Amino acid sequence: MNPHSEVHARENGESNGLNEVLNGYVSERTKSFEGSVEESSAASIHRVGDKINDIFHLKQGYCVDLPAIRISELMKLNSLENASTQSLFSIMNKILDESIEQKNGDLSHRVASLMKKVVQEIERRTSAQAKNFKNQNNLYKVREGKYQSRLRVFETLATGTTEENELVMNQLQQIKIEKAKIEEKKKLEEQDAVRLMKEKDQNDAQILALKQELELAKQRYEKHCSQLETQAKETKVELDKKLMDLECLLTDSRKKVKELEAFSESRSLRWKNKELSYKSFMDFQFGSLQGLRMASESIKQEVLEKQRIYSEEFNHLGVKLKGLVDAAENYHMVLAENRKLYNEVQDLKGNIRVYCRIRPFLPGQSEKQTTIEYMGENGEFVVANPLKQGKESHRLFKFNKVFGPAATQEEVFLDTQPLIRSVLDGYNVCIFAYGQTGSGKTYTMTGPNVSSREDWGVNYRALNDLFHISQSRKSSIKYEVGVQMVEIYNEQVRDLLSSDSSQKRLGIWNTAQPNGLVVPDASMHPVKSTADVLELMNIGLMNRAVGATALNERSSRSHSVLTVHVRGMDLETDAVLRGSLHLVDLAGSERVDRSEATGDRLREAQHINKSLSALGDVIFALAQKSPYVPYRNSKLTQVLQSSLGGQAKTLMFVQLNPDVDSYSETVSTLKFAERVSGVELGAARSNKEGKGCQRIDGTGGIPKRCNGKER
Numbered sequence: 001m002n003p004h005s006e007v008h009a010r011e012n013g014e015s016n017g018l019n020e021v022l023n024g025y026v027s028e029r030t031k032s033f034e035g036s037v038e039e040s041s042a043a044s045i046h047r048v049g050d051k052i053n054d055i056f057h058l059k060q061g062y063c064v065d066l067p068a069i070r071i072s073e074l075m076k077l078n079s080l081e082n083a084s085t086q087s088l089f090s091i092m093n094k095i096l097d098e099s100i101e102q103k104n105g106d107l108s109h110r111v112a113s114l115m116k117k118v119v120q121e122i123e124r125r126t127s128a129q130a131k132n133f134k135n136q137n138n139l140y141k142v143r144e145g146k147y148q149s150r151l152r153v154f155e156t157l158a159t160g161t162t163e164e165n166e167l168v169m170n171q172l173q174q175i176k177i178e179k180a181k182i183e184e185k186k187k188l189e190e191q192d193a194v195r196l197m198k199e200k201d202q203n204d205a206q207i208l209a210l211k212q213e214l215e216l217a218k219q220r221y222e223k224h225c226s227q228l229e230t231q232a233k234e235t236k237v238e239l240d241k242k243l244m245d246l247e248c249l250l251t252d253s254r255k256k257v258k259e260l261e262a263f264s265e266s267r268s269l270r271w272k273n274k275e276l277s278y279k280s281f282m283d284f285q286f287g288s289l290q291g292l293r294m295a296s297e298s299i300k301q302e303v304l305e306k307q308r309i310y311s312e313e314f315n316h317l318g319v320k321l322k323g324l325v326d327a328a329e330n331y332h333m334v335l336a337e338n339r340k341l342y343n344e345v346q347d348l349k350g351n352i353r354v355y356c357r358i359r360p361f362l363p364g365q366s367e368k369q370t371t372i373e374y375m376g377e378n379g380e381f382v383v384a385n386p387l388k389q390g391k392e393s394h395r396l397f398k399f400n401k402v403f404g405p406a407a408t409q410e411e412v413f414l415d416t417q418p419l420i421r422s423v424l425d426g427y428n429v430c431i432f433a434y435g436q437t438g439s440g441k442t443y444t445m446t447g448p449n450v451s452s453r454e455d456w457g458v459n460y461r462a463l464n465d466l467f468h469i470s471q472s473r474k475s476s477i478k479y480e481v482g483v484q485m486v487e488i489y490n491e492q493v494r495d496l497l498s499s500d501s502s503q504k505r506l507g508i509w510n511t512a513q514p515n516g517l518v519v520p521d522a523s524m525h526p527v528k529s530t531a532d533v534l535e536l537m538n539i540g541l542m543n544r545a546v547g548a549t550a551l552n553e554r555s556s557r558s559h560s561v562l563t564v565h566v567r568g569m570d571l572e573t574d575a576v577l578r579g580s581l582h583l584v585d586l587a588g589s590e591r592v593d594r595s596e597a598t599g600d601r602l603r604e605a606q607h608i609n610k611s612l613s614a615l616g617d618v619i620f621a622l623a624q625k626s627p628y629v630p631y632r633n634s635k636l637t638q639v640l641q642s643s644l645g646g647q648a649k650t651l652m653f654v655q656l657n658p659d660v661d662s663y664s665e666t667v668s669t670l671k672f673a674e675r676v677s678g679v680e681l682g683a684a685r686s687n688k689e690g691k692g693c694q695r696i697d698g699t700g701g702i703p704k705r706c707n708g709k710e711r
């Protein structure tokens, strides 16, 4: 029993004796004071031990004075020890109350000693209890410690157990899986066993069949063996027979070998004899070869000697041939010189030069047939009409030069350049382009695109050249260049460079002015560079009348004349040179009926035709050396008078359209050009004034260019 329960038991059970004594005492006292308290209620509070009840049991109405015997009896008894502490306190209270009431506050000695005992008992008990509690407490602590450690052990065990459980569970799971696998395997093995059993049965059956077959084969083999044995016996007999035959043959062969040996010996003897004879023959051949070698050596020497002689002769011939080549080259030079001389003669004669230029088909016209059938190198070409047959269909023309469709602007200018240079030497030069509308007159004279140097026409290139040469000569000659640009439209001369918008008509002077001007009222613009000229010509081109016809949408229906006046002063001699260059872009030469023109256009075309036919007439008259040259029949011939009839150099570009549709125009143009090329203008003359300058007409002074009289 634990201490606590011990105490409790004593408090509640074993100390019942003291309780009962006290209760008895109290109840007796109560009854005596109140007289109405029932015994049963006191008994219900505490059961009092028999002895103490006896001692303290007091009858109602008795004097409450504890006899001394009773108290000592009480003191002797161990009843206090057995009473509960609560009871002791109650007893003490009751004793005190009793004593106080009875003795008026004085306690008897017995009561006091009782009290003392009771108190001592209480103290003892209290200290025992405290000790007990302490022990119990320690015990509890120790036990608690033990329990705690056990708890921890259990916890650890519990944790460990969980992990182990998991491990075991996993293992169990694996075992289960393995079990399933093993079962599966077992199943498979069972199946295999069944299969194997089946196979075994089959194999047994096969083995049986094979055994039977083996048996049969064995029987057959044995039979076969016996047959073979029989055969072998027969064969052996046969072979013995054959062996005997072969031995006989061998004996024969040996005999034959001996015979052959004897024969071969006799043969080898014969071969030896033959070898000797061949050897002597070879010696003889070798001797002959030596002789041949020596002969070939001497022939070789002879050939070398001959080679040397031939090479000497070849050298000699080479020298002679070189002379001949030189002579041939000289001949070419002489020919070129002749050509040059011929040109000079032509210059002296003053023939109008005619260059023919054939324009290419325009984009979109490539499918068309060309009328130019052949083009030679010396200005000759054949024009053919593919629509006509016979002699009439082919015509041969020859001019100073012919430029094909592929000729560039530069190539054309190169042949024109010498003529332009002579302007700076004081000659009058006239270059004009003639041809039907759209044949390339403006292309040749001006060019399709002024901004591109490659496309520049004769006009720009000529002026550019003039400036270059004048620059290169500036140390000896000072040049002044002036430009006029007029247009002849409907027989009226208009200034293309005038700033005056009224565009008054200009007069033409029949007599050449001292400054060489034919149209003196046309504005004169001094120019110093090609850029100046470009600017002026752009103005001129913009002012030029341009309208549309059925043949050429940008057809120019006026003659444009760009005149470059050059005045050069020799810085040494003060001699003055005057040259003029007329660059003329004529209006289209087509017939009126072809251009389908009406009204104003018809009138324009008529004027153009009139002026061009006047030009033809003038040229025809010049060709005929007629005394009368009809310059005055048109403004054009009047303006160009000085360049056509006098001492001028004239070049005409005949422009051709290769299109078959233009065949008749082409032929009429070429006929006109033929007439022009036959014209001899007389020797060209340079216009020089001043000291040391001979009068060209034999009278001295200003050269007589056009005296106003028509020749």
Ligand SMILES: Nc1ncnc2c1ncn2[C@@H]1O[C@H](COP(=O)(O)OP(=O)(O)OP(=O)(O)O)[C@@H](O)[C@H]1O
Pocket (backbone or CB within 6 Å): 358, 359, 360, 362, 405, 435, 436, 437, 438, 439, 440, 441, 442, 443, 444, 448, 552, 554, 555, 556, 557, 586, 587, 588, 589, 655
């Ligand atoms: N040699 C050429 N190479 C390439 N195109 C050319 C050539 N000649 C002329 N053309 C082209 O042919 C067309 C007509 O040329 P152009 O205007 O010069 O003819 P035209 O004879 O001056 O005509 P018009 O009588 O109306 O003045 C233009 O488109 C021009 O660019």
